[in-house]
Each structure stands twice: as C-alpha cells, then as structure tokens.
Amino acid sequence: MAESSELRPLIELVDVKKGFGPVSVLKGVALKAYPGKVTALVGDNGAGKSTLIKGLAGVQPYDEGQIIFDGEPVTLHTPRDASALGIEVVYQDLALADNLDIVQNMFLGREETELLTFDEGRMEREASETLRSLSVRTVKSVRQKVSSLSGGQRQTVAIARSVLKKARLVILDEPTAALGVAQTEQVLNLVRRLAEQGVAVIIISHNLADVFEVADYISVLYLGQMVAEVETAKTTRDDVVGYITGAKTQARGAAA
Amino acid sequence: MSVTHTPETPEPGTPAATLDTTAIAATDSDLIGSGQEGGIVDQARAYLSRLRGGEMGALPAIAGFIVLVVLFSFLSPFFFTERNFANLLTQAASLVMLGMALTFVILLGEIDLSAGVTAGVTMAVFVVLSDPGGAHLNWIIAFLIALASGLAIGTFIGFFRSRIGIPSFVVTLGLFLGLQGAQLIIIGPGGLYRIQEPAVLAIQNNNMPVWMGWVMLLIILAISFATSMVDRTRRTRAGVPNRTIALMWVRLGVIAVLGAVVIFALSQNRGTAFLAVTGVPIVVPITLVILWIGTFVLDRTKYGRWLYAIGGNEEAARRAGIKVIGIRWIAFVVCSGLAVISGLFAASQVGSVDAAFGRNDVLNGVAAAVVGGVSLFGGRGRLMHAAVGALVISVITNGLGLLNLPSGVNLLVTGGVLILAASVDALSRVRGTKAVEHPTGPFNVFAIVGFVLSFVTAIGGIVLGAIAVFQIREHGGRGRGLAIWAVAIGIIELLIALVIAVTAVLRAQG
Numbered sequence: 001m002a003e004s005s006e007l008r009p010l011i012e013l014v015d016v017k018k019g020f021g022p023v024s025v026l027k028g029v030a031l032k033a034y035p036g037k038v039t040a041l042v043g044d045n046g047a048g049k050s051t052l053i054k055g056l057a058g059v060q061p062y063d064e065g066q067i068i069f070d071g072e073p074v075t076l077h078t079p080r081d082a083s084a085l086g087i088e089v090v091y092q093d094l095a096l097a098d099n100l101d102i103v104q105n106m107f108l109g110r111e112e113t114e115l116l117t118f119d120e121g122r123m124e125r126e127a128s129e130t131l132r133s134l135s136v137r138t139v140k141s142v143r144q145k146v147s148s149l150s151g152g153q154r155q156t157v158a159i160a161r162s163v164l165k166k167a168r169l170v171i172l173d174e175p176t177a178a179l180g181v182a183q184t185e186q187v188l189n190l191v192r193r194l195a196e197q198g199v200a201v202i203i204i205s206h207n208l209a210d211v212f213e214v215a216d217y218i219s220v221l222y223l224g225q226m227v228a229e230v231e232t233a234k235t236t237r238d239d240v241v242g243y244i245t246g247a248k249t250q251a252r253g254a255a256a
Numbered sequence: 257m258s259v260t261h262t263p264e265t266p267e268p269g270t271p272a273a274t275l276d277t278t279a280i281a282a283t284d285s286d287l288i289g290s291g292q293e294g295g296i297v298d299q300a301r302a303y304l305s306r307l308r309g310g311e312m313g314a315l316p317a318i319a320g321f322i323v324l325v326v327l328f329s330f331l332s333p334f335f336f337t338e339r340n341f342a343n344l345l346t347q348a349a350s351l352v353m354l355g356m357a358l359t360f361v362i363l364l365g366e367i368d369l370s371a372g373v374t375a376g377v378t379m380a381v382f383v384v385l386s387d388p389g390g391a392h393l394n395w396i397i398a399f400l401i402a403l404a405s406g407l408a409i410g411t412f413i414g415f416f417r418s419r420i421g422i423p424s425f426v427v428t429l430g431l432f433l434g435l436q437g438a439q440l441i442i443i444g445p446g447g448l449y450r451i452q453e454p455a456v457l458a459i460q461n462n463n464m465p466v467w468m469g470w471v472m473l474l475i476i477l478a479i480s481f482a483t484s485m486v487d488r489t490r491r492t493r494a495g496v497p498n499r500t501i502a503l504m505w506v507r508l509g510v511i512a513v514l515g516a517v518v519i520f521a522l523s524q525n526r527g528t529a530f531l532a533v534t535g536v537p538i539v540v541p542i543t544l545v546i547l548w549i550g551t552f553v554l555d556r557t558k559y560g561r562w563l564y565a566i567g568g569n570e571e572a573a574r575r576a577g578i579k580v581i582g583i584r585w586i587a588f589v590v591c592s593g594l595a596v597i598s599g600l601f602a603a604s605q606v607g608s609v610d611a612a613f614g615r616n617d618v619l620n621g622v623a624a625a626v627v628g629g630v631s632l633f634g635g636r637g638r639l640m641h642a643a644v645g646a647l648v649i650s651v652i653t654n655g656l657g658l659l660n661l662p663s664g665v666n667l668l669v670t671g672g673v674l675i676l677a678a679s680v681d682a683l684s685r686v687r688g689t690k691a692v693e694h695p696t697g698p699f700n701v702f703a704i705v706g707f708v709l710s711f712v713t714a715i716g717g718i719v720l721g722a723i724a725v726f727q728i729r730e731h732g733g734r735g736r737g738l739a740i741w742a743v744a745i746g747i748i749e750l751l752i753a754l755v756i757a758v759t760a761v762l763r764a765q766g
Contacts, residue, residue, distance in 0.1 A: 079575075079577060080577070083577070091575065093571075095569070095571060095572035095575040095576070096569065096572055097564070097565045097568035097569040097572045097573065097635070098568050098569060098635070099564060099567065099568035099569075099635035099636050100561075100564060100565060100568060104561065104565075105572075108561070108562075108565055108572070108573070108576040108578070109562075109573070109576030109577040109578050110576075110577070111558055111561060113557075113558065114490070116557055117556040117557060118556050118557070118561070119490050119494070120487065120490065120491065121487075121490040121491035121492070121493060121494030121495075121496050122490070122493075122494045124290055124491070124494065124496045125287065125494040125495055125496050128287040128288045128290070128496070129287070131288055132287065132288065136288075139288055140288075140289055141288065141289040141290055141291040142287075142288050142289070142290050143289075143290045143291040143292070144291070145311070
C-alpha cells in the first residue's frame with residue numbers, strides 16, 4: 001500500500017449512538033481506521049470504549065449511526081456480520097481454550113475439514129505460516145498446549161488467530177495490560193507487523209507509553225463523545241492526557 | 257495459499273515489511289516445530305516431558321490396573337484364570353459403557369447423576385414391553401423404544417441445563433429421584449422381570465467363535481493402520497513433518513501383541529471338559545465399536561473439538577462462534593443414549609430387571625471416568641480413559657470378591673482409589689497451568705537414595721523422599737520428581753502390605 005496523504009479509511013463510523021435505557025453511552029461518535037495504520041482508542045473508564053468496540057464486533061449493535069466499511073455502508077448486527085467483513089476482535093481476557101494446542105485454538109470454530117474429518121496437516125501448516133509471517137520466534141511448537149504458554153505468547157496466539165483468516169480490521173482490547181516489559185515489547189512489535197501487512201488496527205490501551213510507541217493516530221473518547229482525533233506525530237502526551245481527562249478539547253469541527 | 261517450501265532460509269527473524277504474505281513466507285519459510293520431528297528417541301523424550309507437564313492421561317490408571325492384577329494374582333488362586341478373565345470383561349462391560357456415557361458430559365464440566373436410573377427406567381420399559389407375559393413386542397422394537405425414551409431423558413436434561421440454565425447437578429439430581437419413581441411405577445412394587453429373550457442374554461453370556469476373535473483383531477489393526485495412513489498422507493500433502501513411521505509400527509505392534517494375548521487367553525476352554533466355553537464374549541466387540549465411533553467423533557470432527565473447547569473455556573468457544581447450547585444439549589442426549597446401552601449390558605449380565613435396577617451405578621460410572629483420567633473440571637480426558645478406569649474398578653470388585661472379604665471393604669477401597677485419582681487430576685491440572693520450569697543445581701542425594709530404597713523398603717522410600725522434597729524446597733536443586741516418586745512408591749507398597757495383612761487376618765479368623 002503506497003504511502004499517501006489521501007488514504008481512504010477502511011472503516012468509518014459516523015455519528016454513532018448507543019444507549020442503555022435512560023443512560024446514553026455513545027452520544028454521536030465518529031471514528032476512522034486506515035489500512036496499514038494503527039489507530040489507538042483511548043479514554044478514561046466509562047468513556048464508552050468497550051461499547052464502541054462491541055458495536056464494531058457485532059456483539060452489541062449501535063442504536064443509530066452509519067458504518068462505512070471500505071467505502072460501502074454496512075450493518076453489523078451479529079458477530080457473523082463482522083467476521084464476514086474481516087473484522088476480528090482480540091479480547092483482553094484472551095479467548096483461548098487452555099486445554100487445546102495452538103493450532104486448535106487458532107482454528108477454533110473454523111476448522112479445515114475433509115470428508116467431515118480434520119485436515120490437521122493443512123491447519124498446522126497455515127498456523128505455522130501465519131505465526132512466521134508475524135515473525136513470531138518465541139513459540140517452540142505449534143502443537144504446544146496453550147496452558148503451557150506465557151502471557152505474551154498467549155497474546156501472540158490470540159492475535160495470530162485474528163490474522164489467520166485474512167482479517168482486514170483487527171481490534172485489540174488492552175493487549176498489553178497484564179504483560180511484563182519484555183513481553184509488552186514483543187506484542188507491540190507484533191501490532192506493528194500486523195499493520196505492515198496492510199491490516200487496519202485499532203488498539204485500546206490505558207498505557208500512553210504504549211500508545212505513543214505503536215499508534216499512527218490517536219482517538220480520544222470522553223464521556224461518550226470523540227473529543228480528539230490526532231496524528232501521533234503531531235501531538236504530545238500532555239495534550240492527550242488533557243483530552244482524556246476533559247481538561248482540553250480539540251476544535252469541534254474535527255471531532256464531530 | 258501457494259507457498260514454496262525452501263529448507264534453507266536466510267534469517268528467520270527478517271521483519272516482514274510487505275503486504276504480500278506469500279512474499280513473506282518465501283523469505284521466511286521454515287515452519288515452526290510441531291513436536292512431530294525426530295526419531296523414536298526424540299518422540300519418547302517429548303512424551304516424557306508431556307508427562308512431567310502433567311498430561312498423564314490414563315497412565316496412572318493403567319499402572320494401577322497392572323498393580324491390582326499382580327496383587328490379586330498373588331492373593332487368590334482363582335484370579336489369574338481364563339474363566340475369571342472372561343468374567344472380568346463381562347462384569348466390566350456395563351460400567352465401561354456408563355463411564356464412556358458420562359465422559360461426554362464430564363468433558364463439558366457437567367455431570368449427569370441420573371445416568372444410572374436412566375439405564376434403570378429404560379430397561380424397565382424394555383422388559384415390560386418385551387416380556388412374553390406382557391406386551392410381548394419384538395425385542396428390537398422394545399429396545400428401540402427404550403433407547404428413544406433414553407434420548408428423550410437426555411433431551412429433557414439438555415433443555416433444562418441449556419435453555420433454562422439450571423446447573424446439571426440439580427436437574428439430574430431431580431431426575432435421579434423422579435425416574436426412580438417412574439421405574440417403580442412401571443415395574444410395580446416388588447416386581448421383577450426376567451430377561452427371556454435369548455438374543456439379549458447372549459450379549460453377556462455367549463461368545464463369538466474363536467476365529468471371529470482373530471478376525472476382530474485384524475479389523476482393529478487394519479482400521480488403526482488406515483487412519484494413521486490417512487493422517488500421514490494429509491500431513492505430507494500439507495508439507496508438515498510426520499512422526500517417524502517406526503512409531504506407527506510400534507503402536508500397531510503393541511495392539512497386535514496385547515490383542516493376541518487377550519484373544520488367545522479367551523480361546524482356551526474355560527468351561528468344563530463336557531461343555532467347552534471358548535471365544536471372546538459378544539459384548540466386547542459391541543463395546544469396542546462404540547468406543548471407536550465415540551473416539552472418532554471426539555478426536556476428528558468439529559463436534560468433538562468444540563466439546564473440548566467448551567470444557568476448556570466456554571467463553572472462548574462462544575466468541576469463536578461455536579453454538580455452545582447445541583453442543584452441550586447433544587452431549588446430554590449422547591450420555592443418556594449410551595446409558596441405555598449400559599443398562600442393556602447390565603440386564604443381560606444380571607438376567608433380570610427390578611425396581612432398583614441401575615440405582616447405585618451412576619457414581620461408579622463417574623468414578624470410572626475420573627479414575628481413568630477424565631478431569632471433572634472439564635476439557636481433559638478421552639473415552640479410552642473411562643474404559644480403563646472402569647476396568648480398574650471392576651478388578652477391585654472382582655478381586656476383593658474372590659477373597660471373600662466383607663463387601664464393605666470393596667466400597668472402602670473403591671472410594672480410596674477414587675480420591676487418589678481425583679487428587680492426581682487436581683495436582684496435574686495445577687502443574688499443567690504452570691510453564692514448565694527447569695530446576696538447576698546438583699541432584700539431591702536423598703532423592704536418588706530414597707528412590708532406589710523405595711523399591712526395597714517402603715518406609716525408607718517415604719522418609720528419604722520426604723526429606724529430599726523439603727530440602728529441595730528450601731535450597732533448590734534437582735530431583736524433586738524422583739523424591740515424589742520415592743514417596744509414592746513407598747505409600748503404594750504400604751497399602752499393598754496393609755491389604756495383604758488384613759486378608760491374612762480375616763482368613764485366619766474365618
């Protein structure tokens with residue numbers, strides 16, 4: 001993908017609203033994510049990050065608003081809709097089954113079969129290639145049980161799982177929350193490589209150091225409104241903290 | 257995906273800075289290991305490290321089985337005879353089937369306390385419908401109706417568990433009580449129906465001709481060979497390494513030798529000079545076929561994989577798009593269906609069905625699964641494990657029965673074995689969740705001496721092993737595994753000595 005200033009967003013949310021009874025959680029939010037770029041979604045607890053993500057995943061559809069995917073308006077009512085478009089979510093609590101091995105986890109729910117029985121060779125090969133394409137070097141065998149993996153390795157498997165079926169938009173929910181320094185570094189490298197493959201990445205994080213290291217764009221949610229969408233290179237950490245806490249707001253035009 | 261596999265790669269860590277995965281794979285083509293590389297020695301080493309990681313499977317149960325067989329062979333002259341061996345198989349058959357039935361729900365972390373009474377009430381339906389004095393239906397039709405009622409019970413449990421959300425323990429406890437009532441009403445108070453259909457009695461009491469036993473072994477070998485070859489072909493086609501073929505021959509060899517020993521033993525005349533009894537009991541091939549089908553479904557089809565996934569992490573399975581409710585529902589139906597077959601085996605064995613038929617069986621079935629290595633926490637275990645566990649429990653019942661011990665001893669020993677097995681399960685689960693650490697430092701001397709000594713004197717093994725464990729905990733060092741084995745072997749020897757002593761005392765009194 002050529003570097004250009006006229007990059008078209010892979011996904012664009014326009015004036016998205018979501019409420020639970022009397023509580024309105026998303027009050028007209030806009031969000032863009034670009035192919036080959038990492039967009040960080042930050043905001044304090046209760047800002048509406050999870051609700052926004054659940055809508056993209058099709059788990060909890062929005063009440064109002066437009067979703068434009070690859071230039072076309074789309075609807076996301078079920079997780080199936082989302083995965084049909086190539087939207088994959090890697091959840092914070094790592095949805096992996098401990099008792100299965102890496103290949104089995106990566107293919108869970110979409111196993112390759114032939115005559116109703118597993119084609120283990122093919123699955124093993126694809127899993128292995130996917131991990132290699134992300135330059136994963138810490139995993140010794142793809143037939144290891146996930147229970148024997150470290151936190152960083154599990155995160156790696158969870159991300160690789162999303163890449164496996166050629167995801168076009170990968171949403172990572174706090175991928176480094178429970179990791180040590182070295183493992184955080186590994187996972188952030190992985191996120192970069194994901195973007196380098198042309199995938200649009202949205203990363204949710206509380207850790208601004210991580211955000212500034214990995215993200216191309218930063219979008220800040222504050223009390224259900226998108227208060228800032230900025231390029232990482234053109235902002236400072238103090239500004240972002242200001243947006244998050246509500247002490248500072250961007251020009252209205254850019255946000256709404 | 258068209259990817260060429262080139263063995264020599266420039267540098268595995270080259271950052272993949274292009275969009276095209278094919279290009280990436282070309283610069284970086286060697287695959288991540290799959291644990292299938294290397295010769296027999298590497299495979300054996302990998303197996304040992306899995307064992308150490310807590311994936312023991314049926315190994316403790318198999319070891320227990322061997323120990324019990326050796327023990328009872330010393331204690332009773334009748335134990336190690338062809339006749340008793342055949343008895344053991346037929347006595348175990350119903351429990352094997354019940355254990356396999358329960359494995360389907362235990363793998364989900366669920367339980368079916370009503371499996372035993374499901375067998376009971378459906379057999380009550382069966383005898384009432386097929387009895388010559390009653391409805392006198394063809395036995396096959398009667399059995400199909402019994403099976404259908406079993407499946408209906410499973411559907412009922414599945415509905416209340418999956419749709420209403422009642423814990424399976426509670427639903428099946430309710431059924432455990434309710435179905436006993438249904439059984440009592442169907443049979444009538446104090447009633448007892450004798451099984452009169454020869455075909456049903458034949459399942460447990462007749463044998464196949466000797467030659468059919470050998471044919472059965474050949475079929476088992478052929479199927480095992482064929483599935484291995486299919487797997488290998490698919491792996492080769494995908495370009496991933498295969499386990500060394502020697503391993504397959506070893507496996508087939510072990511099946512051939514063990515199978516030949518069993519069939520040869522069952523081919524000897526175990527009746528009298530006037531009425532010869534030879535051959536493999538008919539129940540054995542029926543059980544093997546169901547075991548094979550079940551294992552095939554669990555290991556090689558989506559249903560089986562999803563069952564394991566739900567047992568391991570229900571939320572992960574749900575997010576992967578698996579319809580958890582349906583999978584769980586089907587598991588309860590399968591469990592009840594197999595329970596009906598277990599009931600048929602038991603009815604054939606006992607020869608009659610009364611109002612209490614099957615009432616006390618379910619906990620033995622759970623025990624069989626757990627003793628064999630099926631984890632009550634869900635997600636781990638195989639049908640084969642339940643079968644081995646059922647054999648262990650049956651050996652205890654059979655062996656202690658031959659010793660003329662009070663029947664209370666049987667229950668005590670079975671209970672002890674169950675707790676031991678559950679402890680192994682819980683401990684190996686804890687070990688399995690930790691990444692395997694490799695301790696360094698010198699080998700603990702007490703551990704080595706204790707391990708050797710444990711084969712000579714039980715007390716020495718326990719004491720030195722315990723000292724070693726504490727030393728290693730305090731000061732580090734290697735040999736913790738050896739030390740634990742020393743203690744374990746010592747305790748097993750003590751238990752065996754205790755059983756022998758009790759037997760001797762009771763014999764002297766009686």
